[in-house]
Amino acid sequence: MAIGVKVMARPEREVSYVRATLKGMALTFKHMLQARVTMQYPEAKSTDDWRIATRWRGTHRMLTDEQGRSKCVACGLCPQICPANCIKLVPGEDEAGNRYPLIYEIDEFRCVFCGYCQEVCPEEAIHVGVHYENSEYSRDRFVYDLERLSAQTHPVSTLWDPSDPRGE
Amino acid sequence: MTPDQKGFLLFAVIKLLVVFSVMLAGVALLTLVERKVAGWMQNRPGPNRVGPFGILQPVADGIKNFIKEETRPASANEFLFLLAPALSFIPAVILIGVIPLAAPLPVDFAADLPLLGLTTFHGMMPMSVADLPIGFIFILAFSSLGVYGIALAGWSSNSKYSLIGGLRAAAQLISYEVAMGLSLIPVLLVSGNASFSAIIARQQQGLWFIMPLFLSFFIFLISGFAETNRLPFDLPEAESELVAGYHSEYSAMKFSLFMIAEYAHIVTVAAMVATLFFGGWDMPFTHWDERGGLLQTVVTGACFFAKTFFWIFFVIWIRWTLPRFRYDQLMALGWKILLPLSLAYIMVVAVAIEIIQASLGWTDPKAQGFALFALNLLLGWAMFFLLDRGRVVRGVAPRTRAASSMSPREGAA
Numbered sequence: 001m002a003i004g005v006k007v008m009a010r011p012e013r014e015v016s017y018v019r020a021t022l023k024g025m026a027l028t029f030k031h032m033l034q035a036r037v038t039m040q041y042p043e044a045k046s047t048d049d050w051r052i053a054t055r056w057r058g059t060h061r062m063l064t065d066e067q068g069r070s071k072c073v074a075c076g077l078c079p080q081i082c083p084a085n086c087i088k089l090v091p092g093e094d095e096a097g098n099r100y101p102l103i104y105e106i107d108e109f110r111c112v113f114c115g116y117c118q119e120v121c122p123e124e125a126i127h128v129g130v131h132y133e134n135s136e137y138s139r140d141r142f143v144y145d146l147e148r149l150s151a152q153t154h155p156v157s158t159l160w161d162p163s164d165p166r167g168e
Numbered sequence: 169m170t171p172d173q174k175g176f177l178l179f180a181v182i183k184l185l186v187v188f189s190v191m192l193a194g195v196a197l198l199t200l201v202e203r204k205v206a207g208w209m210q211n212r213p214g215p216n217r218v219g220p221f222g223i224l225q226p227v228a229d230g231i232k233n234f235i236k237e238e239t240r241p242a243s244a245n246e247f248l249f250l251l252a253p254a255l256s257f258i259p260a261v262i263l264i265g266v267i268p269l270a271a272p273l274p275v276d277f278a279a280d281l282p283l284l285g286l287t288t289f290h291g292m293m294p295m296s297v298a299d300l301p302i303g304f305i306f307i308l309a310f311s312s313l314g315v316y317g318i319a320l321a322g323w324s325s326n327s328k329y330s331l332i333g334g335l336r337a338a339a340q341l342i343s344y345e346v347a348m349g350l351s352l353i354p355v356l357l358v359s360g361n362a363s364f365s366a367i368i369a370r371q372q373q374g375l376w377f378i379m380p381l382f383l384s385f386f387i388f389l390i391s392g393f394a395e396t397n398r399l400p401f402d403l404p405e406a407e408s409e410l411v412a413g414y415h416s417e418y419s420a421m422k423f424s425l426f427m428i429a430e431y432a433h434i435v436t437v438a439a440m441v442a443t444l445f446f447g448g449w450d451m452p453f454t455h456w457d458e459r460g461g462l463l464q465t466v467v468t469g470a471c472f473f474a475k476t477f478f479w480i481f482f483v484i485w486i487r488w489t490l491p492r493f494r495y496d497q498l499m500a501l502g503w504k505i506l507l508p509l510s511l512a513y514i515m516v517v518a519v520a521i522e523i524i525q526a527s528l529g530w531t532d533p534k535a536q537g538f539a540l541f542a543l544n545l546l547l548g549w550a551m552f553f554l555l556d557r558g559r560v561v562r563g564v565a566p567r568t569r570a571a572s573s574m575s576p577r578e579g580a581a
Contacts, residue, residue: 021489025485025486027489029485031208031210032209034211035211036207036208037211038213
């Protein structure tokens with residue numbers, strides 16, 4: 001015999017094909033009468049028993065202060081820690097000696113959404129966001145510049161808290 | 169041409185157009201039914217975006233398939249590659265033409281039509297496109313023609329997956345064709361006629377053949393699944409092993425033709441089960457439907473449709489319940505179980521009929537039916553409780569441990 005087939009010794013009642021088939025058919029029929037569990041996505045984005053996690057790490061958002069300027073002080077920690085090397089930061093300094101980003105760009109295609117940038121930020125400026133609808137018509141639209149990051153309005157992610165590991 | 173011949177031709181053409189357009193529309197809707205039932209059985213709603221409740225989904229699919237790009241493998245055999253979808257499509261669709269869809273309609277028609285001249289039709293008009301006296305044999309012959317389309321599709325694509333799919337289809341269809349044909353011999357034995365109208369008439373006098381010929385029904389149903397290439401017998405297109413089997417290389421409308429052929433086969437098998445074993449258009453417990461008339465034709469048509477639809481649903485139901493057979497299990501079931509079983513059953517039924525008719529002298533179809541039914545209860549019990557204990561689908565493995573230790577490889581070690 002070219003192919004060896006291992007035959008398990010089973011009790012006879014477990015290898016009755018007709019009965020097993022009828023049992024399976026009863027099961028599928030039962031499921032057919034049950035309630036549907038599908039959420040009609042574009043119309044409904046959350047249901048009573050399901051919502052997107054507040055810890056979801058999606059596309060970024062830069063927070064701004066009262067004057068509408070970005071909170072970023074161009075310290076360089078986020079490009080330093082970024083494992084995907086997707087943050088481009090060119091720091092600048094005004095007359096009063098305040099540092100600010102001249103260029104701040106995030107390539108969302110390279111980003112792995114680890115959330116380290118948010119964790120490391122001393123000014124709580126850059127955040128990953130609770131957001132997942134990102135389609136665009138061209139690839140270069142996925143490099144988000146400072147203006148676009150600041151204009152985002154979606155809620156920001158609450159990162160993992162060791163004292164509340166299940167996010168409750 | 170006489171007015172009678174003209175009338176016959178006219179009505180034949182009308183029936184042809186009606187039956188085939190209803191068939192093709194029904195097949196299109198069947199794809200939606202399949203996806204809906206699949207969804208429901210998995211607690212999903214199924215397609216529901218195109219039109220109300222997704223009712224226009226087949227239209228969207230059809231338009232998509234017509235305007236899609238056709239791809240053609242560079243090394244395919246051009247002629248056979250084009251021919252194969254047609255070869256599998258035509259036999260599948262043609263089969264519905266010989267099945268009586270409703271009670272015969274009494275027609276009294278005489279009119280002077282433009283172009284045709286005087287056209288008349290008098291008498292009972294059978295509600296099938298062609299009420300062939302050999303309808304039964306016609307179906308067996310044409311349903312096995314579909315395998316040419318599939319085997320050629322597999323070969324002409326010049327792809328190893330397609331070829332394996334095509335070969336599997338050929339082997340499977342030929343194997344189950346034998347059991348299918350033989351399982352229907354008892355139906356012929358009891359009804360004594362190969363025309364569908366006569367088979368239905370016999371069931372109206374006696375019992376529906378599901379009762380006196382239960383094992384035939386069982387074997388026919390299983391072979392029918394194999395003939396339609398559906399789960400649990402969909403080895404010709406086993407996705408997990410063969411990409412899409414024989415139609416891997418087909419795209420757009422040619423692929424669609426294979427799909428239509430598959431669904432048309434489902435309709436035919438369901439219609440055959442309904443006709444051969446569930447009385448066709450017959451309504452149970454009443455003889456009102458046999459008197460003939462327009463209302464009777466419409467109601468029996470609905471009755472036939474309901475029966476057929478139940479068996480279509482059954483096919484879909486099985487598909488979403490059972491996993492696929494292993495290839496050797498498939499062959500073992502066909503050749504080692506169904507073929508001997510149907511042969512033995514022919515013998516048993518033939519002997520039983522001889523005893524009932526000649527020795528006991530029961531000529532009443534009902535009495536014969538009940539006698540055979542009693543016999544079938546016994547045989548059915550024997551089959552399901554004695555045979556179906558892990559012996560039905562066994563495969564190539566040795567039956568016992570003792571036998572396997574005799575194999576030369578282990579003997580050498």
